Amino acid sequence: MDFDTLTPRKGTHSVKWDMMQPLYGVSPDDGLAMWVADMEFRPPACVQTALEKMLAHGIYGYYGDDAEYLAAIQWWMKTRHGWDVDAKHIFTTHGLVNGTALCIQAFTEKGDGVVLMTPVYHAFARVITAAGRQVVECPLTLNDGRYELDIPAWEARLTGRETMLILCSPHNPGGRVWTAQELAQIAAFCARHDLILVSDEIHHDLVMPGRKHTVMAHIDGVADRLVMMTATTKTFNIAGAHTGNVIIADTALRMRFAAAYNAAGMSANSFGMFMATAAYSPDGAAWVDALME
Numbered sequence: 001m002d003f004d005t006l007t008p009r010k011g012t013h014s015v016k017w018d019m020m021q022p023l024y025g026v027s028p029d030d031g032l033a034m035w036v037a038d039m040e041f042r043p044p045a046c047v048q049t050a051l052e053k054m055l056a057h058g059i060y061g062y063y064g065d066d067a068e069y070l071a072a073i074q075w076w077m078k079t080r081h082g083w084d085v086d087a088k089h090i091f092t093t094h095g096l097v098n099g100t101a102l103c104i105q106a107f108t109e110k111g112d113g114v115v116l117m118t119p120v121y122h123a124f125a126r127v128i129t130a131a132g133r134q135v136v137e138c139p140l141t142l143n144d145g146r147y148e149l150d151i152p153a154w155e156a157r158l159t160g161r162e163t164m165l166i167l168c169s170p171h172n173p174g175g176r177v178w179t180a181q182e183l184a185q186i187a188a189f190c191a192r193h194d195l196i197l198v199s200d201e202i203h204h205d206l207v208m209p210g211r212k213h214t215v216m217a218h219i220d221g222v223a224d225r226l227v228m229m230t231a232t233t234k235t236f237n238i239a240g241a242h243t244g245n246v247i248i249a250d251t252a253l254r255m256r257f258a259a260a261y262n263a264a265g266m267s268a269n270s271f272g273m274f275m276a277t278a279a280y281s282p283d284g285a286a287w288v289d290a291l292m293e
C-alpha cells in the first residue's frame with residue numbers, strides 16, 4: 001500500500017473535490033475533502049488489472065453469468081468473516097444506498113417509521129424521507145468518547161408505527177465495532193417491536209487491529225427478520241463502482257425484496273461486477289491485510 005504518492009483528483013469528476021465549492025462554498029484549493037468516505041489511494045493491482053482487461057477487450061455490453069462473482073462473495077464472507085452465504089440469497093444492487101432504498105420499498109409502507117440509531121450515516125434519513133416514511137431517531141449515548149446503546153430510552157420513543165430499523169455496523173460515524181452482546185440487544189429490540197432489521201455492514205473489513213467485527217447473521221434468533229448488506233466499495237476504495245449486495249436468508253423476506261428489486265428494473269453494472277470479483281480474491285485479501293497492519 002502506497003500512502004505517499006498523491007494522485008491529483010481535482011477536476012476529475014470527484015464528488016468530494018469537485019462538489020465542495022457548489023455544495024459548501026469552500027474552494028477545493030482551501031478545503032480538505034473529508035466529507036465522503038472516498039480516499040486518495042488506488043485499489044489493489046488485481047482490481048486495476050480486471051479493468052485493464054475490460055479496456056483491452058473494448059466491448060462494454062450487458063453483464064451475464066454471475067457464478068464467478070457470487071463465488072467470490074461466498075469466499076470472502078467465509079474466509080474473512082466466518083460467514084456461510086448461500087449464493088441464492090444474494091441480490092446485487094447499485095451500492096448500499098440503493099440497497100437501503102429497495103429495502104424501504106420492499107418492507108415498509110408510506111407513513112411507517114424507520115428507526116435509526118443516531119448520529120448515523122446521513123443518506124439513510126435521506127432515502128427514508130424521500131420515500132415518504134418517517135425517520136424515528138433512537139440516539140446513541142456518548143460515554144467517555146464511546147457511543148453506546150440506550151435501549152430503555154429507545155423503548156420510550158417508539159410509537160408503534162415503526163416497521164424497520166437500519167443498523168450501521170461497524171458504526172459510521174461513531175467508529176464503534178458493536179459487540180456480539182450489543183448486537184443481540186439490538187436484535188431483541190427489533191423482535192419486541194416487530195421491526196425488520198437491515199444491517200449495513202459496508203465497513204466490516206475496516207476494523208482496528210485486535211478488534212473483531214461480528215456479522216449480524218451470527219446472532220441467534222434474528223434470521224427471520226434480517227437483511228444483510230455488504231460491499232467491496234469502502235474496503236477497496238472503489239465507491240464509483242456502485243455495486244453492493246443485499247443478502248437475505250429468510251425465504252419470505254427474500255420474496256418481498258425480490259418483488260421490489262424486479263419492480264425497480266435492477267440489473268448488474270458490468271464494471272462493478274468485474275471490479276468486485278477481482279477484489280474478493282487472495283490478492284485483494286493480501287492487500288487488505290497489508291493495509292490493516
Ligand SMILES: Cc1ncc(COP(=O)(O)O)c(C=O)c1O
Nearest residue numbers: 037095096097098121172202244
Ligand atoms: C454506512 C454506509 N452505508 C453506505 C454507504 C454508501 O454506500 P454506496 O456507495 O454503496 O451507496 C456509506 C458511504 O459512506 C456508508 O458509510
